Amino acid sequence: MTTCKAVLVSAPASGQGKTFITAALARAWRNQGLRVQAFKSGPDFLDPMILEVATGRPVYNLDFTMCGENDAEAQLYRAAQNADLIIVEGVMGLYDGTPSSADIAVRFNLPVLLTIDASGMAQTFGALANGLLSHYPTLIPAGVLANKTGSTGHGKLLQDALPKHLNWFGALQKNEALSLPERHLGLFRAGEISDLTQKIEDAANALAPDLPLPPIVSFKAPDTLAPPKRLDGKVIAIARDEAFCFIYQANLDCLTDMGASLVFFSPLHDQTLPKADAYWLPGGYPELHLNEISDNLSMKHALEAAFASNTPILAECGGMMALSSSLNDVTCFDLLPGVSKIESSLQGLGSLKVALEEGELGAHTFHYGSFTTALPPVITAKTRFGKVENIYQHGSILASFLHFYFASNPELAARLFTTR
Template sequence: MPSRIALISAAASGQGKTTVVAALARRWRNEGKRVRVFKTGADFLDPMLLQVASGAPVSNLDLWINGEAACRRALADAASDADIVLIEGVMGLYDGSPSSADLARAFHVPVIAVIDASALAQTAGALAMGLRDYGPVRLAGVIANRVAGPAHAAMVAASLRDIPLLGSLTAQDAALPERHLGLVPATELPDLDARLERLAQDLSLDASIWQALPEVRIEAAATTAPAPSLRGKTIAVAQDAAFCFLYPDNLDCLRALGATLCPFSPLANEAVPAHADALYLPGGYPELHGATLAAATRWQASVRDFHARGLPIWAECGGMMALADAIVDHAAQRWPMAGLLPGEAMMQARLGGLGPQALPLPQGQLRGHAFHYSRLETALEPATHTLAHPSGVPGAALYRVGTLAASYFHAWFPSCPPAAAALFGARQSV
C-alpha cells in the first residue's frame, strides 16, 4: 500500500541527520501520527535513540548486509501500519557501496537533505543542487539544521531556487551527546525524553510542503521461514550497558531458528544461566565498565565453567574483549577479564576497524560490519578472517579456542540463518 516514505541524508557525517530524524519522529508522534524509522547501514546506537523518539522498533536497512529482498519486506511491513516512514541515511548521501542514494533509488524513495547551515547561507543552494544532480536522486526538499534564526533560514530558502525548504532547526547545545563509538546510548540519558521534546518544539516545518510529498508503494514478496535448526536450545544473551550492541533482527532470527533466549547481565555479576546450551556475547562498551567487570568474579567464573563444559560461545567485539586476559582502557588502566582468550584488548585513539565485512562459513556467508577503537594483542593465530566489502581483502580476525569463536566482526544473522545457527551449536562452523 502507498505511504509517505522519505530518506533523510546529508553531504557528510556530523550534519545532524539523527537529530533531525529524532525531532521529526517525536513531532509527528506527538501529533498522533504512526511513525516508523529505519537506519541505513550497520548501526546500534542511532536506532536505540530513534526508537525512543518514534515509540516503535527501529531496524537497520542496508542493500548489501540485509539484501534488497529483506529491505523491501521491512519497508513494506512498516508502510502497512504507519502514516510516515523515515529512513536515516549513513555518512554522506553517496558514500559507500551501496550508498544511501542507492537505497533510495532501489525503492523510488524521495530524499530529504539535511544541510548544516551553521557556517553558510546562500551556498546551501549549491550544496543541495549538487546532492540532487550528482546521482541523481529525487530530492524532495531540504531541512536546514543549526540555523541562527528565521532570517538565516530565509536566506537558505532563497538560495534553493526550485528545491523547497521543508523545515529548519535552530542550533542545539549538545542535544544528543556523543562518545568514541557514536551517540551516547539512549539508556544512559535519563533526560532523553525532555531533549526530544525540546527538539520537536524547536523544529520549524512547512506542513503544506510535507503534505505534498509523493506517496511510495512498496510490495514485498512472500518469505520462507528458516529451518528451526536451534529448536530446543536455550541461548544465554548478555544484555546490559556493557553489552548493548544488539541487532533486534539478530534476536528475532535466533527465535525463528527455534532457540529460546535468556538474557542476563555480566555487569550485575550474574552468572551465565545454568540451563543455557549456548552463549552470545555482543559488543558494547566493556572498556567503560572495566572496574565493574573486573570485580564480577561470579560472572567470570561462570563463563570459564561454561567454556570448560564444551558449550558454544559466540563473542563479538566488546564481547570478545571481555573474554581476553585484560582490557586496557583509554586511561591506560588495566582491568583483568575472564581470560578465555590469551592477550589484552588495548583501547586506542584511532579506529581499529571500520566497514562492511563478510564471514565465510561452510553453511554460507554471514554479512555484517566492524567498527572499533581497540586492538587485541594476542599470540593466538586466527582461524580465519572476514572479507571486507567490496574489496574482498582480509578483514577482522576470527579466533577459536575450543568451542569459543570470537571476532571484532558484528554479524547480521538473517543474512545467512544456517551460518548463524552454526555459531550456536547447530553444527561445526569453522
C-alpha cells in the first residue's frame, strides 16, 4: 500500500472544459513544486497530449474494457510511488458510460472534483453540484470548480450557492483566448496549438490563489507480474510525426518491458527506414498530410522493401489508411490492396476485447475512415454497440482500424511484432 494526494476531475457533460481545467489545475499544483502525474479516463489520445504539456510527464489511460482493472490498479500504484499528486481527467459526464468516471472514482477511492460550465447559471449551480456528487452514496466529493464565469461577482455568487460540505476550488472566467481548437476527432494535437503552454499557465495563475490540495488516497499494490521478455533483443521502429501520433505511452513501456529497443521514424519527412525487426504505423491524421505521403516516393520504396523481406508491419487506423492504395482519392504508400476514405459521419466508436485463439487483447476504435478491399478479414471484433471492425493480413502486414493496448495482454502483443 502506498499513499498520494489524488483527485478525479469530472463534469455534468461533455463540452464543459474538463481537459483545460484539468491541465490548469495540474499546472497550478506543479507550480507549487509538486510532482503531478495525470491520467485520462477512457482510450483518448488527444487529451493526454494537453495534460502532458501541463505536467511535463507522460500521461496514461484508465479504461476497464481496453486496459483492464488490473492495469489501472498497477498504473495508479506506480504513479503514487513517483508523484506527489495524481490527477485523473474523467470522460463525458460524471455518470456517463460503462464504466463511468464515477465508477472509476469509486473503484479506486478517488475524490471527485466537479467542474461546471456556469455560464447562464446562478443558484442552480449549487443544486446541480450537490445532486451530482451525492448521486452515488459511495462517491467521495473533493469539491467544485466553476468554469466560464462572467465576473468575480458571478463566481462569488456561485460559491455562496454551494452547500457547506462541498469545498470551493475557485472559478475560471470566460475568456476566448483560453479556448482550445477542435476538429473531427476532438481537440487539436498539443503540438499544433502554438500558445498552449501560455494558455495553461494563464489559467493556472487564475486558479492559483487559495487553491486547496486534494485529499490523500491509499493505493493497493497490484497482483501483476512483469511481462515476459518475448521481444528481447528485437528492434521495433515506430512511425511518429504529425500524421502518425496516436501512441499510448503504456504501449511503449510494455514493448521496452518485454525487452525491445525502440526507434522512431517519420513517414512524412524521412527518406529511409531505420533497420528494425518490425515496424509499427500507429493512427493519427494521414488525411491532413496526403501531399507529403504521396510525394515521399523514397519512403514508399523503403516500406515496399520491408514488406518484400517479410518484416512484420503493424498498421493501426491511420497507419492502415496510409498503407492503402489511396486515401480520399490521393495515392498513398500502396502496400495494402484497397482504398480508404474519410466519411462525413463516425464509422467506429468504442472499447473492446479482440478474441484471438490464444486469448484476448484490449483495443478501441474511434474513426471516420472507411477501407474498401477484396482482402478477407482474418479476425472480426465487435464493440458493445455492435459495430464490426475487421483485422486484415496481407503478407507481413497486419492492419485494422483498431488501436491495440499492449499491456492488456503482453504475450499477444508481442506476436504482433513477430514473423507472420
